[in-house]
Amino acid sequence: MNCAATGKWIDALLDGELDPKNAAEVEGHLAECPRCKQLYEARRAVSSNIRRLDLGYVAPESLRSRIGAMLEAEQAAAEQVASERRDAAAGQAGAQMVTPALAESARVIPIRQAPAAPTSTRSAVPQPTATQSARSATRGPARWVMLAGWPVALAASALLATVLLQQRSQEADEVVAAHVRSLLADHLNDVVSTSHHTVKPWFAGKIDFSPPVPDLTSLGFELVGGRLEYLDHQQVAAIVYRKHGHIINVLASLPGRDTANIPHTTHVQGYSVRSWRQSGLNLVAVSDIDPSELANLEQGFEAPPAPSPEPASPTP
Amino acid sequence: MGSDVDNRALRFRELIEPLLNDAYTFARYLSRDPSAAEDIVQEASLRAFRHLDSLRSHEPRAWLLTIVRNCFYAWREKVVQSGLRSFETDSSTDEAYGVAEEADEAQQDLDPQRILERTVKREAVREMVEALPAQYREALVLREMNDLSYREIAELTGMPIGTVMSRLARARDLLRKMWLERAGEGAVL
Numbered sequence: 095m096n097c098a099a100t101g102k103w104i105d106a107l108l109d110g111e112l113d114p115k116n117a118a119e120v121e122g123h124l125a126e127c128p129r130c131k132q133l134y135e136a137r138r139a140v141s142s143n144i145r146r147l148d149l150g151y152v153a154p155e156s157l158r159s160r161i162g163a164m165l166e167a168e169q170a171a172a173e174q175v176a177s178e179r180r181d182a183a184a185g186q187a188g189a190q191m192v193t194p195a196l197a198e199s200a201r202v203i204p205i206r207q208a209p210a211a212p213t214s215t216r217s218a219v220p221q222p223t224a225t226q227s228a229r230s231a232t233r234g235p236a237r238w239v240m241l242a243g244w245p246v247a248l249a250a251s252a253l254l255a256t257v258l259l260q261q262r263s264q265e266a267d268e269v270v271a272a273h274v275r276s277l278l279a280d281h282l283n284d285v286v287s288t289s290h291h292t293v294k295p296w297f298a299g300k301i302d303f304s305p306p307v308p309d310l311t312s313l314g315f316e317l318v319g320g321r322l323e324y325l326d327h328q329q330v331a332a333i334v335y336r337k338h339g340h341i342i343n344v345l346a347s348l349p350g351r352d353t354a355n356i357p358h359t360t361h362v363q364g365y366s367v368r369s370w371r372q373s374g375l376n377l378v379a380v381s382d383i384d385p386s387e388l389a390n391l392e393q394g395f396e397a398p399p400a401p402s403p404e405p406a407s408p409t410p
Numbered sequence: 411m412g413s414d415v416d417n418r419a420l421r422f423r424e425l426i427e428p429l430l431n432d433a434y435t436f437a438r439y440l441s442r443d444p445s446a447a448e449d450i451v452q453e454a455s456l457r458a459f460r461h462l463d464s465l466r467s468h469e470p471r472a473w474l475l476t477i478v479r480n481c482f483y484a485w486r487e488k489v490v491q492s493g494l495r496s497f498e499t500d501s502s503t504d505e506a507y508g509v510a511e512e513a514d515e516a517q518q519d520l521d522p523q524r525i526l527e528r529t530v531k532r533e534a535v536r537e538m539v540e541a542l543p544a545q546y547r548e549a550l551v552l553r554e555m556n557d558l559s560y561r562e563i564a565e566l567t568g569m570p571i572g573t574v575m576s577r578l579a580r581a582r583d584l585l586r587k588m589w590l591e592r593a594g595e596g597a598v599l
Contacts, residue, residue, distance in 0.1 A: 105579045111560050140582040141554060147532045150555040153434035157448045161455045165419055168459055172415035274571060
């Protein structure tokens with residue numbers, strides 16, 4: 095590792111943000127280059143002095159009491175709203191019939207939101223104020239009737255959708271994080287090869303599945319190499335391609351609870367993410383390349399442009 | 411009933427209140443104005459309380475600081491529109507921050523380590539941090555005082571991690587330079 099490369103990683107090293115392999119390389123250079131070592135020590139001294147001096151502020155008591163008062167006001171206002179809604183719902187129940195469609199749409203709420211029996215953390219949705227009175231009304235025999243009806247049902251399902259989307263994007267987040275890490279820490283490849291005959295066998299014995307490594311040169315995707323990733327307690331094979339200077343990480347994993355939930359296409363922090371199932375594996379491609387290129391890539395994976403559809407067999 | 415609101419208030423007290431020092435520190439260094447920082451954190455707390463449900467699996471500190479940052483920008487916008495104050499723009503360059511020239515400068519200080527390790531007064535250094543250009547100051551405060559990871563800082567500021575890293579490097583070098591200058595002027599640090 096030279097001085098320029100080391101300089102880039104000095105702060106990451108002293109902030110403990112480098113993985114052991116790269117940390118060892120940077121430290122190796124520091125050990126033999128007094129210039130870089132000095133810069134490292136200078137920045138580390140700045141950092142440790144700032145921390146030692148404890149330059150943070152303590153929130154003033156006036157602020158804390160303002161926030162406390164605000165909290166109470168919010169609680170009072172919410173109770174006011176809840177009680178008004180309860181009155182209105184009770185009045186409605188006595189006064190009018192509820193159409194089957196209304197009841198149907200409202201039924202979603204207690205089923206999906208029953209706070210007592212979340213089947214998993216994934217289905218434990220937030221508890222919106224809009225449905226508080228609705229939930230409290232689900233105990234009696236007139237539970238469907240007492241629901242506030244459309245507005246609540248719509249709000250609840252919109253909320254549910256948002257929550258599901260958020261959870262999915264968290265999984266996509268992790269994939270993107272893996273992609274960014276691979277670019278950041280210069281840890282793109284464990285095996286560097288433009289030949290799928292080298293990359294595919296390399297995975298054998300390292301993971302308990304054989305990821306597809308198609309030759310996609312005819313589509314403009316140049317194979318760069320592969321590496322192992324460990325993503326949320328799962329071993330993942332990363333197959334790396336390049337097109338027009340963009341790096342594309344294709345992460346292959348056994349169907350698990352995680353990458354399976356990434357939507358077919360999504361965007362995270364400017365990165366395109368595309369996921370699909372193939373030969374019993376979950377595949378996720380992530381890159382800063384145009385999303386349409388990832389669609390091409392997926393097609394290439396599913397129907398390799400080589401004579402043989404089996405990616406492992408020799409191609410001209 | 412309102413037990414959900416009560417639950418939310420409970421969660422707020424458990425998750426958010428312990429982070430108020432962090433929030434205030436961040437707001438204070440962003441705005442460089444103690445009373446504005448209070449307003450910003452109060453507004454952020456209100457938003458945090460109302461949207462506490464969306465916290466879910468986010469890390470509370472980074473989540474709250476993101477809200478603080480949004481509130482800071484809203485406040486800044488208002489102040490700028492009122493014409494009372496002007497703010498530096500964050501237009502300065504973010505090109506890869508090299509090491510060569512800084513290494514040369516580090517070389518000139520006979521013993522930067524010794525000078526840096528000297529006992530320094532907190533207020534003097536706080537002033538120096540406040541004097542940093544906004545984007546470097548933000549990265550430094552989030553890292554050194556709020557203790558966020560690179561990834562959290564990148565998400566919060568919408569910057570690539572590489573930029574976070576070079577801003578931190580730049581912030582530390584600038585700070586060191588100021589530190590040494592003060593020491594050179596004979597200021598007791």
